[in-house]
Amino acid sequence: MAMGAVAFHFNVPQRQDYTCRLLRKACRAGARVAVTGDSAALGELDRQLWIFDPIDFVPHWRGVSADRLPARLKATPIVLLDQAGTQAGHDVLLNLAEQVPDCASQFARVIEVVGRSEADRSQARLRWRHYASLGAAIERHEVRP
Numbered sequence: 001m002a003m004g005a006v007a008f009h010f011n012v013p014q015r016q017d018y019t020c021r022l023l024r025k026a027c028r029a030g031a032r033v034a035v036t037g038d039s040a041a042l043g044e045l046d047r048q049l050w051i052f053d054p055i056d057f058v059p060h061w062r063g064v065s066a067d068r069l070p071a072r073l074k075a076t077p078i079v080l081l082d083q084a085g086t087q088a089g090h091d092v093l094l095n096l097a098e099q100v101p102d103c104a105s106q107f108a109r110v111i112e113v114v115g116r117s118e119a120d121r122s123q124a125r126l127r128w129r130h131y132a133s134l135g136a137a138i139e140r141h142e143v144r145p
Helices: 015-028 039-051 118-133
Strands: 005-012 033-036 060-065 078-083 092-095 109-115 138-142
Touching: 005 015, 005 118, 015 033, 015 039, 015 078, 015 092, 015 109, 033 039, 039 060, 039 078, 109 118, 118 138
Parallel strands: 005 109, 005 138, 033 078, 033 092, 060 078, 092 109
Antiparallel strands: none
16 A cells, blocks of 8 residues: 655644644544554543643544444544554544554555654654655645744
């Protein structure tokens, strides 16, 4: 399968807040997004999605993998997964992990949110090279303060 498009969002001042706003926007647009990353980051994102906007709810589910998604929640547009995959029909992957997930090429679109720290930027450069080696069309978005 050919690698889909990849969008890097660079210089994000607060990754969790930015990710919440990005997921709200995606949900409003009708996108179905799988988010992956380390367990602590996903737990914090889950918490933030409940409280970041007092008048707007972003429907989401937190779990280990999409194959454990309860049948009654299959329509949930945002899933936060320790092990991402397209089993639940999500076509966008938002990667918060340091590495490129093995399943990234299964998604039509991948989004990378990169903070301002040198460590985060350094890991992003490695992921960029990996996606480029797979033939992905890469977009660069600079977040302005």
